Amino acid sequence: MTDHIAGILDELGGGHARPMAAAFLANTVMPWISAETSPQVRQQMLAAAADLVYLTGWMAMYERAHGLGQQYFVQALGLADDARDHVTYCRTLRGMALQASNLGYGTKALELADSAAEAAPSAGPRLVAFLRGQQAHGAAMVKDRRQAFARLRETEDALSRADGRNDAVGGYDRTAYEFHVSHVLAELGDLPGSIQAMQRSNRARPAAERQGRVHANGILATRQWQLGHIEAACATWDTFLNDYAALSTARGDEHFAALRAHVKAQPGTRAVRQLGERVQAIATQKAAA
Structure with a gap:
């Protein structure tokens, strides 16, 4: 179930x-x-x-x-x-670390990620990668550049040793690794690098992961817009809307609100105007539903 x-x-x-x-x-x-x-x-x-x-x-x-x-x-x-069940115990601590990072509590996120790793001394390589990736993100949030990149190297090494089976719940794969790389680079001020890593993450993502793709594309488009790559951001937002229209997700709603703000703030180009028309249509569709 x-x-x-x-x-x-x-x-x-x-x-x-x-x-x-x-x-x-x-x-x-x-x-x-x-x-x-x-x-x-x-x-x-x-x-x-x-x-x-x-x-x-x-x-x-x-x-x-x-x-x-x-x-x-x-x-x-x-x-x-x-x-x-040490695996679920560690996964849950890692989930709490992710929640702390989502809320902007970098020190707490790193503390929980470290606790998860310490609780799994004999974990298999996929779980090790899962935990080290979160430690890398937490370290980047507190601007510990050396630790963040060291944890990313450990993450990639562990993932390379993992077998082909990936759990449906709490799994970790190349998509998740590149997602962590993107967050680390963004936290450390490398916006172009974070965009490239998120694009690699999206290319590795299984087609069925619609909700994960919505979140990733929302982040990617926002960063592209922030960097001034408006045309690229519009193309990413268009892909985002393909998935968002069929989902019920508060995180997606949050990204959709950011998209509407972008369109309103800079409506001048043809790509933005066309995107704005589609945004309005989907907003009407969601309201009716």
């Missing part, structure tokens, strides 16, 4: 997937983990529940419901600890 909800998240957005996850947790998972069973089955049930609670917290964070996301993350930590 967790994998199924993760697929719905990618295809339709958190606005559709998170209510399903919350209902399944309340109506099915909670009664199951309270049932009488053997210690082995109970441990497996707690581990499965921790994974779903982590995903639900991640979706709440992504939908800008940060207080709710924190509650889910704390619950996931407790379940993973009871289940002795």
